[in-house]
Amino acid sequence: MKKLILTGILLMFMVYGKAQSYMGFLTDNYSGVHGVISNPANIVDSRFKTDINLVGVSAFAGNDYYGVSFSDIFDDDYEFEDDAKRFPEDKNNLIGNVDVLGPAFMFNINEKNSIAVYTRARAFYNVNGVNGETLESLIDDLDDDISFNINQGDLYASANAWAEVGVSYARVLMNKEEHFLKGGITLKYLQGLGTAYARGTGLGVAFDADITTGNGSVTTLGEAAYGYSENLEEDLEDVEIVNGSSGVGVDLGFVYEWRRDYKEYTSTDSKGKAFTPKDINKYKLKFGLSLTDLGSISYDDGTEERYNFNNTLTQNDFEDIDIDELERFYGTPILVEAEKAVLPTALHANVDWNINHKFYLNFNTDFSLTSKEKTNRSRIANVVSLTPRFESKWFSFYSPLSLVQHSGFQWGAGLRAGPLYVGSGSILSLLVSDQSKAADVYVGLKVPVYQSRPKDKDGDGVLDKVDECPEKAGPEENFGCPWPDTDGDTVLDKDDKCPEEAGEVDNNGCPWPDTDGDSLLDKDDNCPDVAGPVENQGCPWPDRDSDGVLDKDDNCPDVAGTVANNGCPEVTEEVQKTLNEYAKTILFDSGKSSIKAESDQVLKDIISILNEYPTAKFTVEGHTDSAGSAKLNQRLSDARANAVKNYLIENGIDQFRLSAIGYGEDRPIATNKTRAGRAQNRRVEINLVKQ
Known part of the structure; x- marks a missing residue:
């Protein structure tokens, strides 16, 4: 009996895991098609033309009851029940998952629209409300055949596996200078692979040992229900996919980017159409919000068996109980239709800070929206993580630091090198801690096809996309074309006020006029609108006293006189x-x-x-x-x-x-x-x- 109980405890608590997948990798702007896992809006305005995932596996394990030293478990003399540290609480919880991303791809339809199609297999298992404090006393008393009580109370457990095919669509909703918003949706067809769940109310076990005869009594208390899909009714070796085990799921997401420096990378062609390079990240801050795994799977032929465990058995009978023989000791169960399997619905919030073009800092939180005290609910553990990363087209490195519900602090590392991605959200904490409660790992291969660097054939700093003269260097303000000089007067047309008539540099490219036709150019003519002699700077000679003698010849220019007296009045x-x-x-x-x-x-x-x-x-x-x-x-x-x-x-x-x-x-x-x-x-x- 001791061996049976300890084995059960070990299996239960070692399957606890963070239900999040690919920790750290999903913060990378080069995660490609993986982006739909956390937020379907991620795939539009991507750094990829297309991204093809071949296979990727992410698995998590851990618990909030046992803490181990990762290096010690490989010692030959390591005894788990003796050397592992235990952390009993009145309600210990465990969650686990395996996530296999099969063939998947995403591609950009155009600048504003992208789609993705993926295949995925997932398995979740949860046990919530295990009374670890009672369990602790039980383990200590098992070596002695003495009386003990287990006051478990309420307990919920579930295991679900399914395959899904998802189609994601994402679109740019707003692109206005500093502000950029995109949204996405994923519709998923779910094929159930099997479900099993149990719930108990007021569960308890009282063992009254009889030292003399060795045959004590066991009193069991409470009510319980056990549900399962049709394909799990018989031997698990014969599990098959059954008809009527399907469902639909939905993911929704939005991403907002604050593009503070949009002017630095925005080009405009002569028609006023703006262009931004596709191969670079343009934001200073990015905010993401998504709701994932809305949906459930129904098993039409699933069965739930309900038992009343209020009974007293002999010690020998209790130890001989088999899960298939419960009715032998507790009577015929009540049979009803199995509960549907609810997906691990979660809310995700993400903030990404672009420190510079290579270094980033990401803050992420994942919050479960499914209750751990309801029947047949898959759920994730609530997580808050901070992930610094180095990111480039062909290589990224990241190191997430996380606080995980029930498992505490986790420190991991991961990298992406071209087609390979590998990492763990807990590898570093496993190496340095002697009481690790969680472990995870992921690895995969993909075929990335990156957005190409925009070309600039003539090297004038104007991208060919908006360069109207891509073979000849020219300034940005003339859309990449050299400024012309139509009249050949060395004054460029942009500065030439007479672009089709040769003129002087000093006159903005126009020839100097002679408005009054007196042969003196206006630039040298003090009276450009009235004809006058050259010797008077183009102005007519004046006759201030109006005596008919010009001032230049008038000895008395301010007094009327006679011509004979040189413009002066004559003394008669x-x-x-x-x-x-x-x-x-x-x-x-x-x-x-x-x-x-x-x-x-x-x-x-x-x-x-x-x-x-x-x-x-x-x-x-x-x-x-x-x-x-x-x-x-x-x-x-x-x-x-x-x-x-x-x-x-x-x-x-x-x-x-x-x-x-x-x-x-x-x-x-x-x-x-x-x-x-x-x-x-x-x-x-x-x-x-x-x-």
Whole structure:
């Protein structure tokens, strides 16, 4: 009996495993068709043109009751029941799976659509609610034939195997600069290969040993049900696939990428169509969310047997119980239709950080959505993992660090080298820990066909996909074509405002015009819209005073004059007469050259007239009568002429326009014999100097 119980315990707890498959490998952007396992959206915008899986196997084993040292189990003297560490709880749980991915392929229909088809065989087994604390006491007491009690309580166990054929479709839902979203769905046809399950309520065993006779009694308690598919009813060696054992399953998933640096790898052709290389990862952060294994398998001819275990047996009878002879001790079971096998439905969340083009850090969590306290439910263990990885087209290496429900911390490693992928989510923790509770491994072969590197034949940095001149280098802004110079004036058409007419570099490729037709180009013409002589920088000569004499020839450009007088006003005889009439009225003190005050107005009138002829020169002449000596008269006439001249200069008349001379009594204009005549001879005249 001791051997039977220990063997059962060992088998139960060593099949515990993380139900996740291919730990670490699925975080790789080069996992290809494997991407549909965790999220069907992964296959679109893939780094593969197509990816063909030949075969891949992933298996997991472990438990939350026994912890072992991986290196010790190979020692010849290792005794499992004595050397393994035990971790009993009131509810120990175990889960296990084997995942075989058979022939499978994915390919991109176009930039926005991808499909995958795969074949897969899977097996799950779960035992939940084993009372490890009671089990612990049982193991310690088995060496002594003494009484013991097992108070198991409720217990659920199931084993399911099936094959599936899946068809996945994924599509890009949004591609808008920094934001990229894709979604996918997988529809699966499920072929059941067999199911077996058991559940118990209030289970217990009480062993009352009889040391004297060696034949104690065993009291069993509780109710239980055992269900199985038709093909498991007889000997397992004769298991066959039965009709009516099928179902459907669905996976759904979405992936969002934050493409911070989208401008660095986005090219646009002349029609405005954007292009991004297919062979590189474009995201800085990627977020994935998926729901997998929605569905179940029905076994039409499956049977469930229900027993009431409330009975007392002898020790010998209890040890002789066979699973096929339960009715011998507990009566005829109640037979009902077997429960359908529910798939291990799970929610997966994933965040991937692109540290640079080769190194990544992935955070992933897998959360079971199936209850471990319901009948015939396959389930995964909840897992949180952090996986750093190095990733390139032909080689990747990753090392997941995980916290696994019931099994604690696991540390693994894996690699992908071209067609080969191999790894384990627990290999490193197995090597360093003396109480490992889980182990897993996977290996497989595939035929990857990678997206090719976009070509750039002319090496101008513009990919041929958007290069309108792929054989000739040109700038990106001209879509890979060299800028033309249609008119051959060395100014490229992009900068040439007259691309079809040769011109000057300084005039943006246009010839300099001569708008006014005066033979002087506008660039040198100060008056480009009005014809003018070259010597005046293309401007017409002005005539500011409008006297018909151009300013360049006008000695008085601001005062109207006559052509004959070079543009200056002419002093007419009438003006000359007026001047002298004014001048003759200038009064001096008797016998002196000082001008009397009452002559100021006359002098101002003279100044006003002189200002009207700014270029005319005048002589101020002084005259006397014949009274007195001729010498004195001469001196007096000089003094009086200069006195008038000085007065005029002091009041604004240019000194270079005036001269003064005294004639004394030499030029009388009347007789000196009369007082009236002498008065006329005492005078000052202002006469024009003829040029």
